[in-house]
Amino acid sequence: LNSASPPARRKWLADFSECLFSFVIQLLPTQEELAVKEDVRKLLERLIRTIEPESRLLSFGSTANGYGLRNSDMDLCCLIDSEERLAASDLVTMLGDLLERETKFHVKPLPHARIPIVKLSLDPSPGLPLGIACDIGFENRLALENTRLLMCYAMIDPTRVRTMVLFLKVWSKRRKINSPYKGTLSSYGYVLLVIYFLVHVKNPPVLPNLQQMPPLRPIPKEETYLGGFNTWFFDDIELLRQRWHSENTETVAELLIDFFRYFSRDFPYGVGVASIRAGLLKKDSKGWQNDLSASRYNDARERNRFCIEDPFETDYNVARCVTKDGLYTIRGEFMRASRVLAARPERAILALADLCD
Ligand code: ATP
Numbered sequence: 125l126n127s128a129s130p131p132a133r134r135k136w137l138a139d140f141s142e143c144l145f146s147f148v149i150q151l152l153p154t155q156e157e158l159a160v161k162e163d164v165r166k167l168l169e170r171l172i173r174t175i176e177p178e179s180r181l182l183s184f185g186s187t188a189n190g191y192g193l194r195n196s197d198m199d200l201c202c203l204i205d206s207e208e209r210l211a212a213s214d215l216v217t218m219l220g221d222l223l224e225r226e227t228k229f230h231v232k233p234l235p236h237a238r239i240p241i242v243k244l245s246l247d248p249s250p251g252l253p254l255g256i257a258c259d260i261g262f263e264n265r266l267a268l269e270n271t272r273l274l275m276c277y278a279m280i281d282p283t284r285v286r287t288m289v290l291f292l293k294v295w296s297k298r299r300k301i302n303s304p305y306k307g308t309l310s311s312y313g314y315v316l317l318v319i320y321f322l323v324h325v326k327n328p329p330v331l332p333n334l335q336q337m338p339p340l341r342p343i344p345k346e347e348t349y350l351g352g353f354n355t356w357f358f359d360d361i362e363l364l365r366q367r368w369h370s371e372n373t374e375t376v377a378e379l380l381i382d383f384f385r386y387f388s389r390d391f392p393y394g395v396g397v398a399s400i401r402a403g404l405l406k407k408d409s410k411g412w413q414n415d416l417s418a419s420r421y422n423d424a425r426e427r428n429r430f431c432i433e434d435p436f437e438t439d440y441n442v443a444r445c446v447t448k449d450g451l452y453t454i455r456g457e458f459m460r461a462s463r464v465l466a467a468r469p470e471r472a473i474l475a476l477a478d479l480c481d
Pocket residue numbers: 184185186187189191192193196197199266267268270271293310311312313434441442443
């Protein structure tokens with residue numbers, strides 16, 4: 125805590141931090157839920173192996189990255205280790221048929237989507253009061269790596285990083301600004317914003333830049349390049365903890381207030397790109413400027429209203445789904461949150477309720 129701040133403010137920030145911790149703790153998945161999900165993964169893996177014996181089914185996204193909430197969906201990725209394998213679209217169709225025959229899941233194969241997946245869901249039952257939703261994709265190795273990167277960031281400073289991320293996920297869902305299909309931002313996008321803020325905006329930083337730290341030994345390219353993208357990052361978190369510690373001692377409450385202020389007022393939405401790999405970049409240096417050639421004008425402009433660089437797939441804008449209206453709404457919500465927190469209602473818990481209502 126900033127020792128220069130008046131005692132009343134310090135007390136309020138400490139109270140609000142406590143509220144945030146207790147709020148997110150009760151939203152974490154229970155041991156039972158995690159166990160059921162692991163059983164589902166194993167069952168699905170067994171079934172997939174009847175089609176592709178050399179395959180593995182791995183979790184990614186929030187079930188594996190340390191930022192899972194209760195009842196979040198399961199993201200699964202099937203890796204096939206043999207040389208000869210079926211095309212993803214054929215696998216999706218075959219797996220869809222198989223699961224329909226052999227399980228109680230509702231099955232929806234999407235063989236022709238940009239990323240072919242099988243969507244599954246299970247109705248609520250006494251053991252699983254909210255059911256399960258699950259997507260199975262194929263060979264999405266970059267997603268497995270970005271999941272591992274986010275998890276490593278969570279492990280460096282679990283209390284502050286996870287609390288901020290989990291809170292923002294709940295907040296963005298409750299405020300209805302967490303739907304890429306409706307022009308706002310995915311959870312993945314919000315997590316990247318938090319990490320960007322903690323690595324590149326805060327001074328002193330709360331987190332180091334894992335993608336720019338010197339490796340312990342020279343790494344041959346073929347070990348870390350996936351589809352032409354460099355996926356190397358410093359992942360020995362035990363060692364990192366011995367060698368690096370943050371000089372930043374702010375509380376979660378202070379960091380959150382600052383986060384909302386930065387993204388309502390200071391982030392240059394018009395020209396800037398948030399990159400956890402390289403800090404604040406310029407849209408035109410990436411070819412993501414708003415006004416491209418006439419034929420693609422509208423399309424490109426809609427795609428690059430808000431720019432967040434994927435940590436590995438650096439030509440991919442994670443926020444490409446955010447529309448003009450979506451961005452207006454998101455910024456409006458950042459401002460509203462800033463206002464609520466600046467007012468510092470007498471009881472900190474009221475701020476929390478007000479933020480999410
Ligand atoms: P939730 O609990 O809301 O499902 P989540 O952590 O699973 O949150 P998602 O947004 O569902 O987050 O993303 C899951 C994974 O899918 C991410 O870790 C990432 O690998 C991949 N992903 C999601 N959205 C994008 C995107 N816009 N661009 C690239 N990858 C994405």
